[in-house]
Every structure is written in structure tokens, then in C-alpha cells.
Amino acid sequence: MLNRVIQQFKLHIQSINEVEDSHSSTVYKCNLPKGETVFVKIPYTKLKFQRELEAYEILRGRVSIPELLDVWPGDGECPGAFLLSELKGKPLIPDTSHTVAYQVGVLQAGMHSVQPPVGKELTGIKNEFTDWSNFIERQFYSFAADVKDVLDSRLYEQAITKFEKIKGQLPSPDGPSFVHMDFRPANIIVDGDKVSGIIDFESVRFGSTEIDFTKLYRDYLSFDSDLYKSYQEGYNSVRPLIDLEIVLPFYQFTDAFNSIGWCKRRGIEKHAVFLEKNLSLLKGFLQ
Incomplete structure (x- = not known):
């Protein structure tokens, strides 16, 4: 498949x-x-390909991202492929200035300032904002069957009970905003003391910003x-940052739960x- 993609993009490669x-x-x-x-x-599925393609169209000129040099829509065997420019630098690490x-903070706030485009029909990126609570619940329970195979029954029931207890305590959602859903250091590229931009848009949605802070934190x-204080100052320079102390505990808990299910699906x-x-x-969250 890689050779076919390289042929489609007419690349002459020295090393790969x-x-x-x-x-x-x-x-x-x-x-x-x-x-x-x-x-x-090369995204794993056609839906991930379509999300990424729409993300580049929506974010271009508004948020620092790689340049989309070429696109191949794929065929019956390949869901599609992208040819992307390089963002100079390396993934973000904790030891930074x-x-x-x-x-x-500025980068993420800029992304969260992007709202659903008016008059443009999207087939990949869904707007989950109007039904945000149900979206979070669907995500949680979609992983529950996988998590059940990993946890002992007592711990599993504790997790379900905790989710049902605290899901209704969240504040009103903040949005609708473009949310990355995987905003973590590996997807943030830094060159010295300059943030070059963000990559990877296979999971993006329009929704509430509250879901996007967990992995970064x-x-x-x-x-x-x-x-953390410098990050908050950067974010607030673009748009108001929500009270993370209220939402982080819930999303940290659900992220840990969902990640266990993800590991079961992808291979323990x-x-x-x-x-x-x-x-x-x-x-720790259940103690």
C-alpha cells in the first residue's frame, strides 16, 4: 500500500x-x-481520512498546522492518504520554558475559537455540542464492554457507579468549538522556544472545550x-479558559476508563x- 501511495504522489524518496x-x-x-x-x-479508516481532510480545510490560515501538499482519496483497498509538509521541531516535552x-495555551485557545463553518456540510467531523452529555455517555459505554473484560467485577461496578453519580455535576458545556480529542504533547511540535503547531486530526469533533484539557494536563x-500558570495566561489571552478544577476530575476519570478499553481493543x-x-x-480515582 505504501508503494502505491508513493506512486500516487510521484515521490522520489532518498530514505523513509x-x-x-x-x-x-x-x-x-x-x-x-x-x-x-x-x-x-495513511489513516486506518475512511472516516478518519475524511475528518482529517476537513480539519485541514477548516483550520488552514487560522491555526498553525502542516501544509497539505497533496491528497489521494484512495480506492477499495486504501482509505486514502495525505502528503504533508514538515513542522520544524520535536514533540513537546515537560521540561520546557x-x-x-x-x-x-495560545495554540489551543486559537483552535477552540474555531466554530462550525456556516453553510458548509461536513461528512467527517460531527457537531456533538448540542447533545454533549449523551456524546460523553456514548463514548464511556462504548468502551465499557472492553473494560469489563479487564477489570474485576467489583472495580468495574465501582467505575460505573461513579460515572453515573458525577456526570450530572458538570457545568454547561463551553462551545461549540473545534476540539482535537487527542491534544497531547506528542501532537504538539516545538522548535526551541517556539511552538511550531499541532498535528493529527483523525478524532476531531465540534463540541465542548472541556474534553480537550485532560491529556495535556x-x-x-x-x-x-x-x-501551568503560563499556559493559562496564554489561553486567556485569546479566549476565557473554563474552570478546569471543576471538569478535570471527571474527564481524568473517564479518560483512564476509556483508555483501558482502548488497550483491550488494540492489544493488551x-x-x-x-x-x-x-x-x-x-x-486512584475510585478510592
Whole structure:
């Protein structure tokens, strides 16, 4: 399939490497003869392809993202592929400057400022905002069958009871906004003290911003209160940040639960470390 995609894009490749930490598509970093670097991305499904394509159309010129150089709509065997420019830098790490944290806040707030386009019919990106509570519930219970096979029955029932108890305590949703659904350090590219942009849009929706802070807080903001403050200042410079202390506990709990189900679907042995991390988090939330 990769060779067919390369032929479609008429690429002359000097070297090629598969990119790690891509969970909803296969991504290849391609070095071209004149020193240029591009990325070939093949989503796992047609829906993920369509979401990503619409995201590039909606975000272009509004949020810093890779340039979409070419698109192949695919065929009966391949759901489609993208040829993307390189964002200079490396994925975000916890050990960064306050300047970077501020820019991460600006980047995310800029994305959250994007609302559903008027007069444009979308076939990939759904607007879940008007039925947000039911969307969260559907997500949770879609993973519940998988989680049930992993947890002991007592822990599983505790998790279900907790979800039912706290889901109605959330404030009114904040939106409708473009939400990434996987806004984590691996998808935020940083070059020195400059945030280059964001990548990967296979899971995006229009919905409430509250769902988009959990992974960023878990993997970046929670390590340093000063960085967290700089991030908040950056976000607030673009749009008001919701009270994260109210919503984070709920979404941290549901993210740990859903992540356990994700590990079951994708392979427990392959994702054993991530599974154990989320099992530990879930047990902590249930104590």
C-alpha cells in the first residue's frame, strides 16, 4: 500500500522511516533528494481520512498546522492518504520554558475559537455540542464492554457507579468549538522556544472545550505549577479558559476508563505499560 501511495504522489524518496506514537494512522517520514522532508499519512479508516481532510480545510490560515501538499482519496483497498509538509521541531516535552507553555495555551485557545463553518456540510467531523452529555455517555459505554473484560467485577461496578453519580455535576458545556480529542504533547511540535503547531486530526469533533484539557494536563501541565500558570495566561489571552478544577476530575476519570478499553481493543500485550498506567489512575480515582 505504501508503494502505491508513493506512486500516487510521484515521490522520489532518498530514505523513509515509520513514525512512532501514531495510533490512528500509519505515518512515514520521507527524506527527498534535495534535503526536503515530507510526511506520508495513511489513516486506518475512511472516516478518519475524511475528518482529517476537513480539519485541514477548516483550520488552514487560522491555526498553525502542516501544509497539505497533496491528497489521494484512495480506492477499495486504501482509505486514502495525505502528503504533508514538515513542522520544524520535536514533540513537546515537560521540561520546557514558560514561553513555550504560554504559546501552547495560545495554540489551543486559537483552535477552540474555531466554530462550525456556516453553510458548509461536513461528512467527517460531527457537531456533538448540542447533545454533549449523551456524546460523553456514548463514548464511556462504548468502551465499557472492553473494560469489563479487564477489570474485576467489583472495580468495574465501582467505575460505573461513579460515572453515573458525577456526570450530572458538570457545568454547561463551553462551545461549540473545534476540539482535537487527542491534544497531547506528542501532537504538539516545538522548535526551541517556539511552538511550531499541532498535528493529527483523525478524532476531531465540534463540541465542548472541556474534553480537550485532560491529556495535556496529565502529560505536561501537571508537572510544574508555574508552567501551568503560563499556559493559562496564554489561553486567556485569546479566549476565557473554563474552570478546569471543576471538569478535570471527571474527564481524568473517564479518560483512564476509556483508555483501558482502548488497550483491550488494540492489544493488551502491545500496550501493557499504558494499560498499567491507566489501571493505576482509575484505582486512584475510585478510592
